[in-house]
Amino acid sequence: MKLKKILFTICFLIVLCGRSQTNEKNYLNLMNAVNENQLKSKLTILSSDTMEGRETGTVGETKAANYLASEFKKLGLIPGNKTSFMQPFTLFSYQTKSAEFILKGSGKKLDEEFYLQNDFPFQGKIDIEKVLCFLNDNLLDTAFLNGIKGKVLLIKNSNNYQTLIRFIDFIKRKGVLGCFVLDDKNPLSNSNIKSKFFTADQKSNFFVCHVAKALFKEILQKSQILNEKFPQEIDLKMTLTATFDKNTLNSKNVIGAIKGKTKPFEYVFVTCHYDHLGIIDGKIYNGADDDGSGTAAVLEIARVLSEFKNQNIIADRTIVFLANSGEEKGLLGSLYFTENSLYPLNKVNLDLNIDMIGRADPNYSGNKNNYVYLIGDDKLSSQLVGLIDTINTGFTKLELDRKYNDPNDPDRLYYRSDHYNFASKGVPVLFFFGGLHEDYHKPSDKIEKIDFKLLKLRTQLILLTAWKAATNNNSLVRDIPLVKYN
Ligand SMILES: [Zn+2]
Incomplete structure (x- = not known):
């Protein structure tokens, strides 16, 4: 009985040894x-x-x-x-076909005073009465952003593009209708911005509208924002209308x-x-x-x-x-x-x-x-x-x-x-x-x-x-x- 066990163990070890040798050989041959x-x-x-x-x-x-x-x-x-x-x-990618932005009755110039970010192909018209202003540069400080569902935001462009994109992504998921981004440029130019591609057709009700520096100043004056540091909701009558062209690859x-x-x-x-x-x-x-x-x-x-x-x-x-x-x-x-x-x-x-x-x-x-x-x-x-x-x-x-x-x-x-x-x-x-x-x-x-x-x-x-x-x-x-x- 004991001998049998020993013999069995020896056989088992030989098999194992043989297996690991073939294994090693396989690796060398593959290499x-x-x-x-x-x-x-x-x-x-x-x-x-x-x-x-x-x-x-x-x-x-x-x-x-x-x-x-x-x-x-x-x-x-x-x-x-x-x-x-x-x-x-x-x-799928998108390009603005037409856009109209009216601030308190006055129409603004597309691609000079404002443009719509192509990643969010908003189609249709939105009448805005109030906006929630968040003009602090630190977009990652999002503590105040509870209860933003259904609102329109006015934010300052962060110096860091990635931070801005992350922030926009965040508020979109929170159910915000859209946002105006105040760019520190005048006039605006979006010709360098490449259209983003998507693996599915985007049906976006959400918009991102970039606003030039001069127009931003006008908005501030008209809205009587008291302190840029704090979020506040203000009355501001605006209308945005847009259509987008769709390209496919x-x-x-x-x-x-x-x-x-x-x-x-x-x-x-x-x-x-x-x-x-x-x-x-x-x-x-x-x-x-x-x-x-x-x-x-x-x-x-x-x-x-x-x-x-x-x-x-x-x-x-x-x-x-x-x-x-x-x-x-x-x-x-x-x-x-x-x-x-x-x-x-x-x-x-x-x-x-x-x-x-x-x-x-x-x-x-x-x-x-x-x-x-x-x-x-x-x-x-x-x-x-x-x-x-x-x-x-x-x-x-x-x-x-x-x-x-x-x-x-x-x-x-x-x-x-x-x-x-x-x-x-x-x-x-x-x-x-x-x-x-x-x-x-x-x-x-x-x-x-x-x-x-x-x-x-x-x-x-x-x-x-x-x-x-x-x-x-x-x-x-x-x-x-x-x-x-x-
Ligand atoms: Zn590569």
Whole structure:
């Protein structure tokens, strides 16, 4: 009996040992399969002039999407959207068509004395009798804003645009009818303000009307505001009438998957954005690094894993490859995807997002040939840091720089690529990023400047991390509460 037990234990240990050896072998084989020339040939196509800078809603974007879908098909991936590799979506934007603003009987000049913010396509007419003035510059001091539902606000433009947007968002949710924003400019100019895009048609009853400095003074005189520091409700007769034109852009995400062997209904995502800035003033923005590099990496990871699948080396969980569009217009492809997901997001263990991994940050202080910035691994799951550290220490040995995890980082990179739409819905994310450089969002972001050795090293790390997350016994825990940016 005792001997039997010992024999059994020995056998069990041999099996375990054998398993961990195959495991280790798998990692090494996967790592060695990543090929620099493969990355180069993919990026050459993605960043070529025929792709016309891959701007969302353009012919160039469609060419890039078709190329990605045909590659996914060649590799034998499963289409992400029923029989299709494409997830089409429409983007909406708005422009003021006509607007009339009458203050105590006198009409004001559009685009000189006032303009309406295009993000809020208010249609129709509103007669205003009273406004609640909040002319303190500190828009975050919102203590007084209880009981503002159904009112019209008059506020001072904060010097910080983000603060203003947050404030407007806040009062809109509180049921305010609209607001007049007093700008410190005279005359006004909104020609530099780009129209925002949305993933759904906006039917807004809410308006944001910007008012020039001179008109602001007139309002103050007419309303006899006594002290700008305190909120106060005043009588002020105004009428606002507006109509908006709607523009639409048709776009698509590209999605394919390799089905997991034992847990096919749990998922690990590998994502990038394939769109870029298109053609501006006749110049093609090829976006070789942003995010041709990440797109090439996704294709290469898909190629390696497909080849392993053909040798029956398959991860337990399903690995999904998602190339988003609309990123440069405001992370919109991934927003649409996560709001209309083709996979249940509570079954997505991890999103590995890749953006700009083909170059070195000139300001990086360590070894520029062998590092990557890791963003988001300290959020949502306490197991993430350990997961990537194990892979990196055991195999790839890159310098992992986590400086952008600092919540006070002024570049706010955690919020600036597609993973954030996954994270904001509770999916643990790891964002792989090479850093900003002098060619960021310039026509000079070209393939000649890509460091393919570095691109390969980073691709290896991402591939092995995907493999690890897709073969771990347990799903990643989600034990760190979400910190939402608002
Ligand atoms: Zn990018």
